[in-house]
Amino acid sequence: VTLESEHRALRSSAAVTVLRDVALVRISDWDRADAIIASSLAVRDGQIRQGLIADEAERVIADLYVGNDDGEVIVYGEGLPAELGAPEPLVCVAINGPFAWELLSRIEGADAAAFPYLSFYRPREGSIYFRAGKTGEFGYDLFVPHGEAEGLAARALEVGRDLEVERASVETLQLASLENGFFTLAREGRRGLTPFELQLQWRLSSKKRAFTMGTRRITYFSSEEAIRAGDAVCFHGETIGEVLVAERSPILERYVGIALLDLRWAHSGIAAFATERGVSIRTESAPLVNNLSTFLKPGRDAFARRDEIAFPGWKRGREREAS
């Protein structure tokens, strides 16, 4: 199994990934959680929203979902600081893909996958299932006791064999999140950037701490040629930024990435920039791909009848290339 076949499963069927760096914490003291998390905690019982934690220097240090669990704050994600509390003894098994709902319904029953986006429920004592995800496809984060995670992953692969489900690495999920313009803490999140620079201001509560605007902002790009992270981005002989991330997208058949550009130039739709090695890049709007998930309807469609879905393909239109 290669990253390419894992990625194809994620984009056309479903992929199963055991996420050992994702922790879940339960907090009964709302004021304490409110003081640590930079995002609003105003969320209804049984629902979640995306949030973040930033340090004193405004650097994003945690990427999380925050929810209301019958009066308690429930937080899960990466980089959770110890001051939030001890993590629950659970492991996250993530199922992502346009037919992830069909796979979950085979595991838990026909109605199990029908709960709304950004909500959660308990299938049984000791486990908690969230509908979320950062791939642009249907996504479920299934938290189960440590000893059950591998068994759940194996069962998903077994019952999903005819759906062409594959086990996928964390790197495959990260590539999918890059193609869709979702933030990844373990990648661009390790560069000491602020919510403004990372385009994560929408996760901040305007009623809490004031964050500063910056002079740089991340911008997505694509390129026909190989690009290296760390390369300078240039325009007319001047350095205007730096490549933070670059990966080859098997479905787009070109390189996609994130550059941190001076604010003046941090716009999509520009094909005039190049790296210091002379490789042309075209700045892009997120998401960089069409997602099959947005073209199908659970219940009406099915993996067995996937050829009947009117899907224009993963590549997005070229109308954005204006220069």
Add this chain to the structure above:
Amino acid sequence: VHEVEAWIAERERILDRLRTILVRSLRVPLPAHAIDPDAMLFGTGLALDSIDALELVVSAEEAFEVDLPDEDVEVHARTLNSFADLIIARRA
């Protein structure tokens, strides 16, 4: 350089107008400058719903004097940036 600067100025004008629509008409609870251009419009991100989508399209059609077909909106109205791409393409 001037061509790119002119392109950026026009794009910023469209993004600013869309941000104003989001804050004033759709009551997105963020200051306009805090609406990131690549934040998702629906579901997560700005968390707009289907009624907001209708309002956004009608307001944008009026503001930019363009026709935005439903099938194009479904594909392109995913972030502020991708929606701006659609408006630019339809005006061309």
